[in-house]
Amino acid sequence: MRLAVIPGDGIGTEVVAEGLKVLGEVAHDVETTSYDLGAARWQRTGELLPDSVLEELRQHDAILLGAVGDPSVPPGILERGLLLRLRFELDHHVNLRPAKLYDGVRSPLAEPGEIDMLCIREGTEGPYTGNGGVLRRDTPHEVATEVSVNTAFGVERVVRYAFERALARPRRHLTLVHKTNVLSHAGSLWSRTVEEVAAEFTEVTVAYQHVDAASMFFITDPSRYDVIVTDNLFGDIITDVAAAVTGGIGLAASGNLDVSGTNPSMFEPVHGSAPDIAGQGKADPTATVLSVGLLLEHLGLGDQARKVNAAVAFDLSTRDPLAPMRTSEVGDRLAALASG
């Protein structure tokens, strides 16, 4: 396995080290190359994602990313120039975000086992395309637009993937989350696509919910969900709600997949670089380790993925919630459990 690693900034480097530690225990032919991208590089060189680096990244089987960002970088620069650029250039059209309430994780909202959702967020369209513009900037007549672009091609492939995942799960249930009553153009495309693909997946039951209602039910009744499919921006929001009800962002893993296999998929914790706690060795590496689990699963290494996930599940069920978190200790424990 040829793995590109982008540790990034802040706690990104710390959690990635633990992710690699665990990976090393379960997969033995991993050749890693580390890429220096993020706030630090931008500050030093003004570079975000040089074309040559992008080409090198393409030569790998997968990418593991920690987190990028620093208060010294104006907002949007790294997001658009690096993170979103990677997702778009590498055609990461499926943004996979499981949200599971593990045993031992305290949630005021549900019992362990009651939440086990798989959010599938479109990754290359919607309001994330950068389309839109500004007219008469800095005048009282300024108009700023954002254009959400949705194509049959783009919607169909993510919807199809969601049905496939739903079919492979015990409950076989899929919920489309959108806002069809207001966003009628895009909403109609999404609804019709789900209807059409559903005809090929008759074992999967299908539900629809408006994004506002879903955001509420994620909190008040999360156990009703199995697989969720939604657009890029709605997915951004509801996966943070899902993270909040399943133990927080320290446990939220994600995969940015090019399902076609043309480009390497990228795996990353949902959290950011957390400059406030960076360098103190107290970031929780669990989300990164779970992202490694998604990576292994994506590469067809199901046994190894299960070992990693089981290690996390066991560790969470036995963690002392009052003991201070030490990044490397958690990594050591997870590595030992995964190898055992």
Added chain:
Amino acid sequence: MRLAVIPGDGIGTEVVAEGLKVLGEVAHDVETTSYDLGAARWQRTGELLPDSVLEELRQHDAILLGAVGDPSVPPGILERGLLLRLRFELDHHVNLRPAKLYDGVRSPLAEPGEIDMLCIREGTEGPYTGNGGVLRRDTPHEVATEVSVNTAFGVERVVRYAFERALARPRRHLTLVHKTNVLSHAGSLWSRTVEEVAAEFTEVTVAYQHVDAASMFFITDPSRYDVIVTDNLFGDIITDVAAAVTGGIGLAASGNLDVSGTNPSMFEPVHGSAPDIAGQGKADPTATVLSVGLLLEHLGLGDQARKVNAAVAFDLSTRDPLAPMRTSEVGDRLAALASG
């Protein structure tokens, strides 16, 4: 006071009756005219909002709406043809949605008194304008777009209103919620506008949060918020999250304001017509009664508004959470408390 009433469908008629009961106890010169709009009328006549009715509505000081909707009406028809049409025609640019955790309301997430936010959602722009369209419908090359339209005029007036409200509250804190790192065109307009208006409100402290982060912190740390200002679609989503953490949609009130006073403002519970429990007398009318409180406040009847709000606060703190809800009993209690 000349009040137009749109009871609507389902539980809408039931909760509006209780709202009027309470209103009648505190305000004595109320002349109400009821308008038959909603699913029932559409089914009967095909009409959503005839121009003549719209003209009549304009002649009132305020509008009280229950809820509209029925499963027999295709999604989007009533929303776009009636609810949103009212908001746009009557220039309801401020969508006011308080979220307060009352004493006696059980929330797993916070203690009473810890949540007291005022969400101010823009109501006439953003992705709600209906702009956008479909190209090559029903082909593999279909493209569907949604255009979020944001104007300096529209953003400035709602931001200014939010600052005014923040200034009048003890904490004097305002949070802009947007997604400036991705929606750079609109995000820039919103950020610059907040910055500019902030210069006139130096006593108000200002924060910014991305909508995904805010959705999470509404759950994990809701006490940090005071006034929130946000765009139409983000506001739709985060106010449902805010409702979920403050006792649910049965308590969520809203006002659709034309702050200029040119058109009557409209007050409505955030919940829908709930056809599943309609006609059974078990809907909670509290959100409607709180909406009546907002209505009184908006019309400058502060004393009366305080009576209504105090009645709700007292009733909630003494409600038996196990007793079945009877719509008219709750209304009777609130009316008695408000008059006393």
